[in-house]
Amino acid sequence: MPPVNAPYRPEGLTARPLHARVDPDAVAHNLARLRKALPASGAAPRLWATVKADAYGHGVRRILPALRGADGLAVLHLDEARACRRMGWQGPVLVYGGLYSPADALLLDASGLHLVITHAAQLEWLAQAPLSQRPAVWLRYAGDIHHTGFAAQAYRAAYEAASAMSRRGLIGEVGHLNHYARADEPGGVDGADALFRDVIAGLPGPVSTSNSAALLKHGARAADTQWVRPGLALYGASPFADTSAAQLELRPAMSLHSQLVGIQRVPAGAGVGYGGAFTVQQAMDVGIVTCGYADGYPRHAPTGTPVIVDGVRTRLLGRVSMDMMAVDLGPVPHACIGAPVTLWGAGGLAVEEVAASAGTIAADLLTGLSARVPVQLADAH
Structure with a gap:
C-alpha cells in the first residue's frame, strides 16, 4: 500500500482536493x-x-x-x-x-x-x-x-x-x-x-x-x-511566446492546485491512460491527480506537459481524462497519496507554459476553468 499523507483542507472547500486560488x-x-x-x-x-x-x-x-x-x-x-x-x-x-x-x-x-x-x-x-x-x-x-x-x-x-x-x-x-x-x-x-x-x-x-x-x-x-x-x-500571464510573465514583472493572479489521489507501480510495456497513449519503457511509479478536462484542464495536453508534485517539477503522462490525469513520479520518489500538486500559476509553473505545451494560449486555460472547481481568495498581503 502506498504511503498516505492527506493534509487538512481549508474550510469551505469541497471534499475533492482540487481548487483554484485567485490573488x-x-x-x-x-x-x-x-x-x-x-x-x-x-x-x-x-x-x-x-x-x-x-x-x-x-x-x-x-x-x-x-x-x-x-x-x-x-x-x-x-x-x-x-x-x-x-x-x-x-x-x-x-x-x-x-x-x-x-x-x-x-x-x-x-x-x-x-x-x-x-x-x-x-x-x-x-x-x-x-x-x-x-x-x-x-x-x-x-x-x-x-x-x-x-x-x-x-x-x-x-x-x-x-x-x-x-x-x-x-x-x-x-x-x-x-x-x-x-x-x-x-x-x-x-x-x-x-x-x-x-x-x-x-x-x-x-x-x-x-x-x-x-x-x-x-x-x-x-x-x-x-x-x-x-x-x-x-x-499575470505573458502575451508573448518568447518572454515570460516573470521577465515582464507580472504576477500570476490564478493558480490551480490538487493532490495525488493514487499511486500505481506500472510494469514495463504497459500503457497508461485511455488508449495506452503512454507506454512504460521501464517499471515506474505513476501518480494519479484529481483534475481532468471536465475541470477545464486541456484534454489535448500531451505527455511531457509540466506539473509540480510536492514542490518538484515533473510531467504529465498519457491522455487527460474527465476527472483525473497521470503524472511521472520518477523525479519525486518520496511522493505519497495526498502530496500537493500545482497544475499552473505557482511554484514557477506559469499558465502560459502549460498552455504552450498543450498547443493553446493562457487565456484559453484561464477562461476555461470549470464551474465545478472551487475558488478561494489568496490571503491578503
Missing part, C-alpha cells in the same frame, strides 16, 4: 506594472481594465477591489456592464460587443456606458431607440484583424453619421478604436497603426488602441492614444 493583490500589482508601460511624456493614456469572460475566469466580483486604480472597465456585452454596476463600479464601462439587436438599446439605462460600434445598423438602432442615457460610441476600424468594424472606405461615412447623431443629442462623444492582429510580434503594429491613423486623420474624437501585447511591446505607440485596453497581462 487580487497580484491583479493590483499588474495594473500598476501596466501603467508604467505607458508613455512617460505628455498626457498618459487612460486605461480600460478588460474584465470580459468574468475577468478571464478570475471572477469580476473577486478582483474588482483590485481595479480601483483603473480608469474604466471593458466588457463584452451589456449584461456584463450592468453586472459591474450592480457590484458597485461607478466609472466608465466600455462594451466591446456594442448592440446585438435593436432590443439591446433598452438596456442602456445606466450612465457612463461606452459602446463599440462595428456596423451601420447599430447606429440606426440607437437613432430609433428612446434612450434614457446617452452612451458614448467608439467606431471600430476593421484594421488588419478583419473580425468586425468598418473598412477604410466606409469609415468616414460612419463617422459622419455618428457625429450627426451626437450633434442632435442622441449619443455622446464619438471616438475611434482599433485592435491589432499581430501586436505580439516585433514591428507587428507599425503598418496597422499607420493605416489606422491615415483613416482617422482630421476626424475629431478620442482614440483607443493597445491590448496587453501592444502596450508591453509597443508602448511608445500609445503616445497619441487616449485609452488603452489591457486584458491578459492584468491577470
Whole structure:
C-alpha cells in the first residue's frame, strides 16, 4: 500500500482536493506594472481594465477591489456592464460587443456606458431607440484583424453619421478604436497603426488602441492614444511566446492546485491512460491527480506537459481524462497519496507554459476553468 499523507483542507472547500486560488493583490500589482508601460511624456493614456469572460475566469466580483486604480472597465456585452454596476463600479464601462439587436438599446439605462460600434445598423438602432442615457460610441476600424468594424472606405461615412447623431443629442462623444492582429510580434503594429491613423486623420474624437501585447511591446505607440485596453497581462500571464510573465514583472493572479489521489507501480510495456497513449519503457511509479478536462484542464495536453508534485517539477503522462490525469513520479520518489500538486500559476509553473505545451494560449486555460472547481481568495498581503 502506498504511503498516505492527506493534509487538512481549508474550510469551505469541497471534499475533492482540487481548487483554484485567485490573488487580487497580484491583479493590483499588474495594473500598476501596466501603467508604467505607458508613455512617460505628455498626457498618459487612460486605461480600460478588460474584465470580459468574468475577468478571464478570475471572477469580476473577486478582483474588482483590485481595479480601483483603473480608469474604466471593458466588457463584452451589456449584461456584463450592468453586472459591474450592480457590484458597485461607478466609472466608465466600455462594451466591446456594442448592440446585438435593436432590443439591446433598452438596456442602456445606466450612465457612463461606452459602446463599440462595428456596423451601420447599430447606429440606426440607437437613432430609433428612446434612450434614457446617452452612451458614448467608439467606431471600430476593421484594421488588419478583419473580425468586425468598418473598412477604410466606409469609415468616414460612419463617422459622419455618428457625429450627426451626437450633434442632435442622441449619443455622446464619438471616438475611434482599433485592435491589432499581430501586436505580439516585433514591428507587428507599425503598418496597422499607420493605416489606422491615415483613416482617422482630421476626424475629431478620442482614440483607443493597445491590448496587453501592444502596450508591453509597443508602448511608445500609445503616445497619441487616449485609452488603452489591457486584458491578459492584468491577470499575470505573458502575451508573448518568447518572454515570460516573470521577465515582464507580472504576477500570476490564478493558480490551480490538487493532490495525488493514487499511486500505481506500472510494469514495463504497459500503457497508461485511455488508449495506452503512454507506454512504460521501464517499471515506474505513476501518480494519479484529481483534475481532468471536465475541470477545464486541456484534454489535448500531451505527455511531457509540466506539473509540480510536492514542490518538484515533473510531467504529465498519457491522455487527460474527465476527472483525473497521470503524472511521472520518477523525479519525486518520496511522493505519497495526498502530496500537493500545482497544475499552473505557482511554484514557477506559469499558465502560459502549460498552455504552450498543450498547443493553446493562457487565456484559453484561464477562461476555461470549470464551474465545478472551487475558488478561494489568496490571503491578503
